[in-house]
Amino acid sequence: MSTPERGKRQKQRKVLLMGRSGAGKSSMRAIIFSNYVAKDVRRLGATIDVEHSNVRFMGNLLLNLWDCGGQDSFVESYLNNQRSHVFSSVAVMIFVIDISSREPAADMINFAATLRALHEHSPGSKLFILIHKMDLVPTEQKHKIFQQKTEEVRARCTEEGFTDQQVEFWATSIWDQSLYRAWTQVLYFLVPNAATIESMLRKLADLLDARELILYERTTCLAVTHITRASEAHNPYTDRFERISSILKTHKHSMAKHTGMLASETSFAEMQIKTGAFMFFITRLTENTNLAVVMPSDEAAFNAARVNVQLARREFAQFDIVEKKAARDLPLPHRQDGYRGQMYGMDESQYSLNDAEAPIRGYED
């Protein structure tokens, strides 16, 4: 890998989840990270102080999520005696604004004060503003209301010294795939070696002659990234990545209910769908990711693709656990089959499934 510091050690990234009480912060967290379904979030209570959670992504990204209870007394304390503790070394702040709020003016004052603190301690941080509970806005007004709110909020960001590039706006609701879309953007921003992953995936996609590859994080079902080749470029469903996130999450719940296991424990090894128009499979790529592959409807190419993805695991695994490899003298208790820190000499004959082409080798750029 070209940049020496990249991926050498576990990347801890601090992510603040803020917004007023009842905005829906914990609801999102529960759905994305704890396998809740939307209708279950009503059971959540208000967050007291800060709830920390550590989520491991893609091997070497450790997401350090701060769900900050939004009641005024807590916010008061974040802004004063805990100011530097809360707002220093922040990589991303996700600020949730309830579009149905009955106190929009107070929300804005709170927002501006928070921004000021953030700019003081982490001026380079990235902001994701989620205009939330959009399901409560009538469909025909959605666009207009979102635009209005965005303009209002953007003005505040500029006032507090954040550039337009630092701030992104997303309309979200826990009742549809928009939540996955927004969080996918957050994740993509945080994944340290997205470009490297993409270049590896692109090579794989070319080799398989796939229409599309989508990399999903396993527990959250969020799309990390995707490679769309020319044959799929005109797919009219531009929101298909988050729709599939949502489908996979629902499937997970369905399986969990049937087997009586926890949703967090339920995961399929592989799912295949074959039709006359396309062939699709999704399977484990690394410890933390699933790879969805969309192929043209061709039995032989499909089978070759499945085998090649299995072979590619080693390449991606090696990449995924750079951290572990550095400390390879330590025993790895959860080492999984085919999940090796190093490439061992593989029998060349096993490669030649797709014509005589040797698939996915050496990604040293």
Added chain:
Amino acid sequence: MHTLFSSNILSPPPAPATQQNPFELLFNSAATSNSTASASNSSAHSSPIEYNLLTRRLQDERRATEDARHVEPTAVRRKGHPKLLLMGQRRSGKSSIQNVILQKMPPTETLYLESTNTVKTVSMQSFAQFEMTEVPSQLSIESPEIAYSEANFRELGTVIWVIDVQDDYLSSINSLVHTAGFLAENYPRVHFEVFIHKTDGLSEEYRYDAFREVRQRVQDELSDVGFGHREVAFHQTSIFDHSIYEAISKVVQRLLPQLPALEALLNRLCSTCGMQKAYLFDTASKIYIATDASPTFLKDYEVCSDYVDVIVDIKALYGWQQPAKKPAGGSDADDEGIGESVVTFERNGDTYIYAREITEHLSLICLMGKGSGIDKRVLIDYNVSLLQDAVVEVFKV
């Protein structure tokens, strides 16, 4: 190299390659099934000659079943088009059922449905023309407004009486019994079924007590008016879970002349391939039109039904090129629409769901039992294609 399936497993050759005899699925007539089943069991290795013999036997038997179908026109009184009539008190949930099943309305949206004042029919073109008509609560079964002429009654399959169990659930018993009595007297071939509806949010105990009370009252009162012999089916339903689909499925199944044949096929498939449960789904409505004889659990249906959604949704996302290609499509045209899908579990590697589109409208969804692992895949694929042919035959009129 570790592969789950061998590379050619997904397009198995027509010749059986497994130890077990895949021809076990052959569709025997009921009378001879026992003896032939054991006979084919004993012939562990099928030689080419046997293959021919068996193929011929398959053809003979098919012809036999076709003949059988032709000589029982008395049973085929309706043209296989399920027509259902929904009746019951105001706000009992008739429109909700109609909309959720046939229009895919999300259950929460039924809250905004307005009261129905005229006879309203909704139909869906699925494996058959499937029709549900709501009768406004103020109309009785004899009233001329229903416009159910003699001819219409002849086509009618089932009258469903909907009772809101969260309301005063005994208040409509009188009109229910009146309706059942009228049908028994005039149109004895029309089925009558009762949905004890809105069971969501009720305790198991309360639900069961209410169910028993309604059933008892209806049966007592029907006996009092001399129709005690009349068979009335009762179902517990709610639009907020899969129970409404399960109930409608049962109602539709009673109207299908093909049901015994389909069940026999599914039983055979399950026992031959070691499947836990097999459903034949109407893909669009997610009603199942047949299942094998093993015990039926709602949760099995749920997971299969959810899986149909997964396939349909993903197909919608990536099937976008299909319409454009169709005119140009040559030899592949046959293949289009025939989808196939499997899920393999991480936990217990051998348990998975197997799904296959049987016709444009029907899908086979199977829960694979223990021991029906990867190695059986050729056998399963092969037998399912036999079943597919047989189902297509059964529906050919």
